[in-house]
Amino acid sequence: MFRSDGTLRMATERLGTALNNATPEQLMQLQDGVRRQFLHEGITFTVIGTGEATEQIIPIDCVPRILTASEWDHIDRGLRQRLHALNLFLKDIYHEGWSLRDGIVPHELVLGCPQYRMEMLGTKVPHDAYVSVCGTDIVRTLDGFAVLEDNLRVPSGVSYMLACRAAIKQAMPRLYRAHNVREVLPYPERLYSQLASLVTWTQMPRVAVLTPGRYNSAYYEHAFLAGEMGAELVEGRDLVVHDGLVFMRTVAGLKRIDVIYRRVDDDFLDPVTFRSDSLLGVPGLFHAYRAGNVVIANAPGTGVADDKALYAYVPDLIRYFLSEDPILANVETYLCRTTEGLNYTLENLDKLVVKEVGGSGGYGMLVGPHASAKEIRDFAERLRSDPANFISQPTLALSRAACFTDGKLEPRHVDVRPFVLQGRKDTWIAPGGLCRVALRRGSLVVNSSQGGGCKDLWIINEEERNT
Amino acid sequence: MMLARAAADFYWMGRYFERAEHTARLLDYHLARLVDTPVDVLAHGWQVLYAALGQPPPVSPTVTDDAEAFLVADAFALAAHLIEDPANPDAIIQSWTNARDNAKQLRPWLPVRAWTCLNDGFFWLRDCDFAEYWARGPNRLPAGVIDRLRLLSGIIEARMSRDDAWRFLVLGRFVERLQHQTALLQAWSRPSNGDSQMWTGLLEVCAAYEAYCRTHSMVIRPAHALAFLLSNPEIPCSLNFAIRRVQSLLSGIDPAGGRYPLRAPHRHALRLAAAIETDLQASAEHVDTRDFLAGFAEECRMLHNLIISEYVDYPLERGLPS
Helix, strand or coil, X not given: CECCCCCECHHHHHHHHXXXXXXXXHHHHHHHXXXXXXXXXXXXXXXXXXXXXXXXXXXXXXXXXXXXXXXXXXXXXXXXXXXXXXXXXXXXXXXXXHHHHCCCCCHHHHHCCCCCCHHHCCXXXXXXCCCCEEEEEEXXXXXXXXXXXXXCCCCCCHHHHHHHHHHHHHHCHHHHHHHCECCCCCHHHHHHHHXXXXXXXCXXXXXXXXXXXXXXXXXXXXXXXXXXXXXXXXXHHHEEEECCEEEEEECCEEEECCEEEXXXXXXXXXXXXXXXXXXXXXXXXXXXXXXXXXXXXXXXXXXXXXXXXXXXXXXXXHHHHHCCCCCCEECCCXXXXXXXXXXXXXXXXXXXXXXXXXXXXXXXXXXXXXXXXXXXXXXXXXXXXXXXXXXXXXXXXXXXXXXXXXXXXXEEEEEEECEEXXXXXXXXXXXXXXXXXXXCCCCCXXXXXXXXXXXXXXXXXXXXXXX | CXXXXXXXXXXXXXXXXXXXXXXXXXXXXXXHCHHHCCHHHHHHHHHHHHHHHCCCCCCCCCCCCHHHHHHHCCHHHHHHHHHXXXXXXXXXXXXXXXXXXXHHCCCCCCCHHHHHHHHHHHHHHHHCCHHHHHHHCCCHHHHHHHHHHHHHHHHHHHHCCCCHHHHHHXXXXXXXXXXXXXXXHHHHCCHHHCCHHHHHHHHHHCCCHHHHHHHCCCCCCHHXXXXXXXXXXXXXXXXXXXXXXXXXXXXHHCCCCCCCCCCHHHHHHHHHHHHHHHHHHHCCCXXXXXXXXXXXXXXXXXXXHHHHHHHCCCCHHHHCCC
């Protein structure tokens, strides 16, 4: 919102002035209003703590973050390029494997990745859209925008993006209108049409959102998306495979399902093919998928491309598959699986952020500059015992945005997760995203399970705003 | 075409709404009379109320006699047990929580306003200070519960399309009502409840007092009141009204509509409706009515089982497309 000299950026001038002119009571009222809306609508996530799951209202901040159209267009182009390359890479590793033979990515990194699915070898994926829904975390550093990580398995958070927008529109309608903000609300409609476009055998496909159930941390989102898309919200026990077709159990008998937007991890999708102890999946589902009788989005086995170790190779993959330079930069990453990377990480643990390659949700990571000496010692032990399971990155000077906290406006670190949809023919990116905020002062961890919250992200056209 | 599990969730949500409202109506009536009713009459009232709800009294295990148990228990503890005791699976708060849990899984079908009303009501009930409400008036809390449930019903009636989701929700309400009203009439039909004041109370709890007076007179006769609550087709709390609604809802749910061959729950509902109209009218004797109610309660349980086995837990081979 502000330049380094403390003055307002041009794009945020109007919002900044309005906030400066507001009394603390007015701001408090605004904040209470959006929080209350989240409470009333039950916009929740579930935190799995010490053996007990608690349902919490996701914290929302009432001050929107603003990016200009030109900034966003840069991100948009970068995301399209990245998803295109990742889809080509996934097709390649499950078919010809040229990128492995040509040494672009080490064999062992792909074949040894727990998310790599042998069962997907040679499987025909409808229209080669391995990743239909992608949520990529982007941060702004002193050098510009950079990708922090890709989420290609079951990216979540889009419902909070939409809920934030609805709450903010209601709380500050005049400011919203004055900024001519790009609209994100068509997301569910676009998601439905992108998923439906992958079906070839019917013009009126039946789409279902497969959820692990109401104890899942993102259950609110599963129900929300199903409702907004007019899709069925199903659990594994609602589906049955018969003669290679997938049916759901309705009050009027079994009805065929054409597309499954799954929010269940690969491991639990099908107890016949993957984990046999899974109670969340559908026996025989993968067989129906291989037979081409159902679309599963995202395809099984896509997790290999969002592994944090593979992340370091994505710029090379873009060059290899598209013969283009990456539009969005990566954050410098050290692979602890290499001796060089491990030594560097161990020597600089107090300065680095160290993550598990398959981790998510902010769990199992070390933020060196904020860790105690004991935490660093303990983490070094873990690192030495299984180096291939970790990567490290420099602690970034993440950009900050104004947040209303403790009765006043204060800067907090933020990132943004835009959502990209890949259909049969085209790619659509919601013009906005889930803006995650580290609500604790000084914290760099934005995950909701770790004290993070969310705020609305406005993409505005500077020219129109100035008229 | 409705997902079977979602239909079951709607059905159960309807049952929980009805359960909460039924308990609240009984409490509202009973607690409003604390101020001027003799202790022994109150204790008897609690005994009947708990019998109607099918619950044992929450008192010390040293007390073995029901009548004595309700004499020694205080109204505050008894009401708290029925409203907010987490150990009581049928307490109002528990029914509300269960309904909300069901609703969470039904958000794709449920109008947003209905969900927010249910959700707000949950927070209100969970966070309210029962003792404080009691101090303002013992029946204030159950009356508040009734108001909120009726607001919710109104929103559902106004906003939900009349599809299978709505039908299963209302079906749940009326199946629950059938079972509760049967238990209520059974509790009131005991020989010790011949007092006309008790029957006036029952008619008031069932919102049928004025209608009874218009149909008969202000002199309440137990046999007339009982027959009225059994067979009057216009009183929402009568068994006849409830079974007719169940029958009509099942006709809408059945893919073949009202055409033969009817599905098992529909046939069963028709039999129950016929039983009320024919068997009962054939026997005007009080004792026969009690036998009838006992049999009817059993038939209602069977109706529930038939609904679940027909629409939710049916064998897969029966559900396959032809």
